[in-house]
Amino acid sequence: MVRGRIVIAPEVADALAAGRAVVALESTLISHGLPYPQNLEVAEASEAAVRESGAVPATVAIRDGRILVGLGQADLEALATAPAGSVRKAARPSLAAALAHGGWAATTSSSTMLAADAVGIRVFATGGIGGVHRGAIGGPHPTLDISSDLEELGRTPVAVVCAGPKAILDVPATLEYLETHGVPVVAVGQEELPGFFARSAGVRAPMSVPDDEAAAAMIRAHLELGLGSGILVCVPVPADAALPADVSAAAIERATGEAEVAGITGPDLTPWLLARIAVLTDGASIGANTALIVNDARVAGRISVWVSAHHS
Numbered sequence: 563m564v565r566g567r568i569v570i571a572p573e574v575a576d577a578l579a580a581g582r583a584v585v586a587l588e589s590t591l592i593s594h595g596l597p598y599p600q601n602l603e604v605a606e607a608s609e610a611a612v613r614e615s616g617a618v619p620a621t622v623a624i625r626d627g628r629i630l631v632g633l634g635q636a637d638l639e640a641l642a643t644a645p646a647g648s649v650r651k652a653a654r655p656s657l658a659a660a661l662a663h664g665g666w667a668a669t670t671s672s673s674t675m676l677a678a679d680a681v682g683i684r685v686f687a688t689g690g691i692g693g694v695h696r697g698a699i700g701g702p703h704p705t706l707d708i709s710s711d712l713e714e715l716g717r718t719p720v721a722v723v724c725a726g727p728k729a730i731l732d733v734p735a736t737l738e739y740l741e742t743h744g745v746p747v748v749a750v751g752q753e754e755l756p757g758f759f760a761r762s763a764g765v766r767a768p769m770s771v772p773d774d775e776a777a778a779a780m781i782r783a784h785l786e787l788g789l790g791s792g793i794l795v796c797v798p799v800p801a802d803a804a805l806p807a808d809v810s811a812a813a814i815e816r817a818t819g820e821a822e823v824a825g826i827t828g829p830d831l832t833p834w835l836l837a838r839i840a841v842l843t844d845g846a847s848i849g850a851n852t853a854l855i856v857n858d859a860r861v862a863g864r865i866s867v868w869v870s871a872h873h874s
Contacts, residue, residue, distance in 0.1 A: 564629070564680045567661060571632025574620045578682055583617035583866035586678035586686040586720075589633070591855060592623075592641045593649040593668035594833060595689070596848070602642035604852050608687070608859035615863025617870075620683060622674045624652055624660050624667035629677050641666060651829070653710045671722065672714035675792065684785060684869055685721045687862035689855040690728040690758045691794065693736030695831065696818060705827065708739065715792040716743030721781040721869070723862035725854040726756035726763055726796045730814055730835045733763050741768065744791045746784060749798075750777050750861070756798040759839075759850045760810040767796065774861055778868035785869075797861045803853035805846055813842040 570578070577584050587608055592601045609619040621633045623641060630637065641649060650667035652660035654676060660667035669677065671688050678686050692709025699706070715722065727736045733755065740747055749755055749767035757763035771777050777795050784793045798804070805813075817838040821827075826834050839847045 564676055567627070568629045568631055568677060568680060570681055571620070571630070571634070574618055574632035574681075577618040581870060583863065583870040584620050584683045584685075585612045585617050585859065585862045585866050586631070586674055586683045587612070587619055587621040587859065588671060588674040588686075588688050589621055589623040589641055589668040590651060590670050591689060592638065593644060593666070594651055595836075596852070598642050600848070600852065602638060604855055605638050605642065607856045611856050611860035612687070612863040615860055615867060617685075617863040617866045619859070620678075622669045622677045624650075624669065626664050627661050629661070629669075631677055631681055631683075641668065654714060655710055671711040672709075675714045675718045675720045675722065678720050679718050683720070685723065685781070685862050685866040687723045687859045689851060689858065690724050690726055691715070691722060692832070693727040693731040693733070694739055696730070696732045697822075698732065699735060707827065707831070712736065712739050712743065712745075715740060715745045715794060717790060718792055719785055719788075719790060720792045721785070721795055721865070722792055723795045723797060723858050723865060725758050725799050725858060727758070728832065729758040729760065729763065729810055730818065730832065730839075733757075733765055737765065737768060740794065744789060745794055746780070747794045747796065748777060748780060749796045750774060752798060756796045757807065757810065758854070759799065759805040759847050760807040761798045761801065761804045762807060764807065774864045775868055778865045778872075781865065781869055782872055795865070797854075797858055799850050799854040800857050803850045805843065805850050809843065809846075813839045813847065816842060
């Protein structure tokens, strides 16, 4: 059982026992998503944003065969400064390998959701979820490259707060996949789906609510139904850090084309694309990415407080 492999930090355990709000945070952004020292700064800022909202942060990672739910400062620094290639990336398919191997591993959305559900954390904040990659379905050579994040949302009852599917994906196909798996997708404060780097993905959201409190009410209703699936809550990147939609689209199209020519696929594709887009936008995409990560944590904290206050 997953629960038998988990070690919960005392602060997180106390909050859960008292029924207080807790927000799970993933650790891949620390080890694989951003360079040092930005990775540590964003991790610390995300935890601070959760606290400012009245909740307790629980960053999740793996160390020496145990899933840690709640990291201390020394743990955050160890992940942030680990030599390149020394920290494994643990999703559901690679979770057992990460636990058996020992050492550090960082959790993706799917493995963080697993850990959160195992200990009773109902809200998880991340930057953007994975999904259906361009060319995964249809076309002459479909790759079937579909993130395990989507399957996890279909079978793990956790609310995921993000800035939408990563903009490098086939967003309409990702929405269709989530609908097939019974996952509600709701945008907060606008009718269009947030576009990760940009405020809009140019696609109407399946559902929308006016504010965080209304999102919390929908989360409570969904979880109380016991349907077994998660719910995806999409919050737009702060306006002062957002990329213009045309700039974001142009950079993504160029980077995607270059990756195809270079034959980059599988787990290497997303980090390569994000790094290339950062170059093509003169670093503006990194500013948008860090802003949306911290903003998602802040919103998740507020939502978690409302969900916990009305938990039956």
